[in-house]
Amino acid sequence: AQSVAQPEDQVNVAEGNPLTVKCTYSVSGNPYLFWYVQYPNRGLQFLLKYITGDNLVKGSYGFEAEFNKSQTSFHLKKPSALVSDSALYFCAVRDVTGGFKTIFGAGTRLFVKA
């Protein structure tokens, strides 16, 4: 079964510092991996995806994620955090064995302090 885990409920970082939000996955076959962000009282916004190719994926708002097959990880990163990056971040995997639903991690709340 496909699954995704976000081991941290919350990540705190100072503005200007690099940030990492962790995600590990378990899939059968090749993974389709995604990051979404959710601002308060808003919907889900797509940040980036890994389907195939380069392990370092660049996405919206300066975010990037590194696919690591040996560690089954897909950590979200940003070199310099902004206060406006404070939000709820979801890692997700596409279930390619069934009805192609998206399976979400529990979410990690990112707080960036000025």
Next chain:
Amino acid sequence: EPEVTQTPSHQVTQMGQEVILRCVPISNHLYFYWYRQILGQKVEFLVSFYNNEISEKSEIFDDQFSVERPDGSNFTLKIRSTKLEDSAMYFCASSLGRQGAVGYTFGSGTRLTVV
């Protein structure tokens, strides 16, 4: 860029009432989905729909829930007799095909409050 549109953005309903949440998927998409997010928590899969029938559903999607594509553009989620615990954000999504890379788009959600 094409969008998935959901209406209303916020709906308040009394416990026991029926509610219909509406979605307009992207026009050439073939696969349709509903997800639920109880406030601040995990986004959970409810149901997927293809070729006018349910292709997969979760254990949350019990007999109180149904989906329909009444015409060529709308995709609806009906909750027959709402309970307090149905209060959540409901997201619709659509995708072009079965390949994960091809256009999988979420709507902005409908916040359902059951009182």
